[in-house]
Amino acid sequence: MRHTISVLVENEFGVLTRIAGLFSGRGFNIESLSVAPTLDPTISRMTIVTSGDDRILEQVTKQLNKLIDTIKIIDFTGEDYVEREMALIKVTAEESTRAEILRICDIFRGKVVDVTPKCYTVEVTGSPVKVSAIIDLLRPMGIKELVRSGPVVLGRGPKGWKSG
């Protein structure tokens, strides 16, 4: 089963290795991981998508909590949350396909952020499922390169992590 967890950590040298090393050392999966500082520059927020049964997830959260640099864990399993991923997709744009690419872009509320005579770079944001869907539709045109950010999530409602 797929689980999304947010980990608030000390924004310190080597902290990413500690988290990644914990997963590899204990045989836990990481499907994706995204990390950046928060409003408080001393804290970084990681969003990790992992998979495993409930027992494994319990160990994942406990082991993460045990790290000295971990400040808080938010497990979104069974919670109501907003999930967004961004992708940049460099797709071949021939005369014959340009209109189709723009149409697909439009449907997915994507943007063309770079244009060359033979190529568009499309930016799209949405749930991971939506991002996968536009990639599938653009694939026949010829995707030259693509990057996905991995999902980031926030719980719905007015509550912030500090009050929760």
Add this chain to the structure above:
Amino acid sequence: MKLTGSKILLESLIQEGVETIFGYPGGTVINIYDDLMGSSIKHVLTRHEQAAVHAADGYARATGKVGVAIATSGPGATNTITGIATAYMDSIPMVVITGQVPTGLIGNDAFQEADTVGLTRPITKHNYLVRDVKDLALIIKKAFYIARTGRPGPVVIDLPKDVQIDKAKFEYPDKVELRGYKPTYSGNMRMIVKAVKMMLAAKKPVLYVGGGATLTDSHAELLKLAEALQIPVTTTLMGMASFPTRHSLSLGMLGMHGTYYANMAVTSSDLLIALGARFDDRVTGKISTFAPHAKIIHVDVDPTSIKKNVRVDLPIVGDLLDVLKKMNKKLAEHKDEVAQANLALKPWHEEVAAWRKDHPMSYKPSKKEIKPQFVIEKLRELSNDDAIVTTEVGQHQMWTAQFFDFTQPRTFLSSGGLGTMGYGLPAALGAQVAFPDRQVIDISGDGSFQMNSQELATLVQYRLPVKIAILNNNFLGMVRQWQQLFFDKRYSQTCMELPIDFIKLAEAYGATGLRASKPEEVEEVIKKAFDTPGPVIMEFKVSREENVMPMVPAGAGLNEMVLAS
């Protein structure tokens, strides 16, 4: 006043109450060693960095204080790895200081550079690379705090050479606050009341005690609880000596080489109370048949230990000493129920007594050959009650756990989790430094002993009168035993074909060497060794193919013991 980084380090150690450190000098710690010359801190020079860390570990296990070791960068640091991993697996409070190349050279493949923080990350509770001398005092404060609190463990401080030379204003912080690290000490009262109820209602309870009891010095409260409720007690290797092995409620050790009666009691129990233990695979055997009828109460300060390997019916996160005190207090309020519960346990005690009678710990005595178990019994008989016993890893370690009696806490030091051969001698060294006037005995095998035998030099140099008993069978006995039982006696690379003259080896270092080749010489050799000042090697030529029994084969259930080979 501004101090150099190396002076700040030593001043901070003094502030932490550190009296003795174990180490080995080198290029990137030369400034620290220079300042050590005028310092009140005593430094013990071992002959290998691994031994320095094991010695600090032995010092920590024997005293309960944080052990401190120091080594240079690169090979010095990599040599500490086994020692650090040993301490990590057994939750031993320790701070290891390693030198590092100057910050400007880090990452340049400089001479004697190794990524110590990267190398030690998975085997430390936490580690630090100090990049600015201004942070040094606070980092040391944090390191000691982390090492000794919660579930203890080793912390590494990697200290680049330029940071040791740079100067900063020195003020040792008196408090430390880590927002990501707040161990739970106080056991939840509601859960404790529930646990007490379960214990009072149980018909076949067993207390299963691990290293947490030693680490929290819970022996007195544990004894109180066991005696109040009349619950039989089994300990893990790490819990050994936290409950007197001669006590009528003691079942000895459980697990792979545990006693028949301990393993049968656990398998039959209806309530297993795990105290500071982590359900290691050497303890549980096959998980699916482990304590199949028991409800499980698990008390541990580390939440990750709970429900990691086995299902738990009642988890209590907290400091074991705190939880036991609260349990005992509750029990004192329910004297009548306790008396009733005691009465109700009579059939259980009878059942346990029958197992004990059927298969007591035993071995086949011999008049011709020295049986290793006989040596352990004689050592026990002739040593002091407060003697500190260390072991290496292998058959001799299991025989010590089975046949030596421990009456006082912190008198049995052994590498349980990592199973490090070569641990016992340097650990004995550390314990003897901590307690110069107590008897310290390293019980060893001929294989393990040779993994750190260079420390004989340290013992002689510092006049540390450690007595070393080598059970010499010219085999790597435990592996040989497995080869005999599971690999059709194909003794691949387990015969130590070159016989070592351990007496000459002792004498080469300026120590004393004694040898017993026949059973009737054993007592005489031990007595003579104990009467001889300074370090002594006692070599016992033991029967070569003796096996450690009982044995739960790997993958089998605790009740599927092989009782004799």
